[in-house]
Amino acid sequence: MKPNEFLNxxxxxxxxxxxxxxxxxxxxxxxxxxxDKKVEAPIEAAQREFGLxxxxxxAERNGVLIFVAPxxxxxxxxxDTGIHERCGDPFWxxxxxxxxxxxxxxxxxxxxVQAIQKAGEILAQHFPxxxxxxxxxxxxxxxx
Numbered sequence: 001m002k003p004n005e006f007l008n009x010x011x012x013x014x015x016x017x018x019x020x021x022x023x024x025x026x027x028x029x030x031x032x033x034x035x036d037k038k039v040e041a042p043i044e045a046a047q048r049e050f051g052l053x054x055x056x057x058x059a060e061r062n063g064v065l066i067f068v069a070p071x072x073x074x075x076x077x078x079x080d081t082g083i084h085e086r087c088g089d090p091f092w093x094x095x096x097x098x099x100x101x102x103x104x105x106x107x108x109x110x111x112x113v114q115a116i117q118k119a120g121e122i123l124a125q126h127f128p129x130x131x132x133x134x135x136x137x138x139x140x141x142x143x144x
Contacts, residue, residue, distance in 0.1 A: 001070040001071070003071060006034060006068070006070035006108065007143060009109070010034075010109050012140075015112055015113060016140060018112075018113045018116040018117060019031075019116055021120070022116050022121075022124075023139070024129065025120060025123075025124035025129055026123035027129055027133045028063065029062065029064070029135075030066070030116055030120065030123070031053060031065050031139075032066045032142065033065060033067050033141070034068050034141060034142070035069040036071065036144060039071070039074050040074075042067060042074040042075055043076045046067035046077075049067055049144065050067075056080055057136075058136050058137070061083075062083045062127045064119040065077070065078050065079075066112060066115050068112070075100075077115055077119070082127070094118075095118045095119065098115070099111040099115045102114060
């Protein structure tokens with residue numbers, strides 16, 4: 001699927017609302033990136049994008065990136081060191097499996113929203129929002 005077709009199918013306001021709601025309960029940051037590149041190694045591509053987006057600069061190293069490469073039908077969900085140390089690979093694999101199930105049914109927005117909600121839950125558990133917390137990164141969907 002071409003990235004523009006994928007982006008046009010997404011309900012952007014629903015995804016941004018899910019990010020805003022999740023981040024209202026945590027100091028963590030969640031971003032969604034849709035790549036227009038042919039990606040064979042989605043985790044490595046997500047890690048590169050994570051750096052390009054400056055996500056490692058969050059105060060508590062608790063950023064989460066949902067990276068989708070529709071051209072090659074691949075995606076990855078990665079978390080910075082602060083959150084990854086607390087939940088580990090099994091958590092990300094479970095979220096990815098749920099997201100994959102939704103994607104296979106053509107429910108792209110629902111899959112992304114569900115992943116955002118799961119990431120928000122684990123972030124809120126380990127990094128609850130405190131007085132004075134600010135939104136460090138944009139909630140808008142990024143495309144590269």
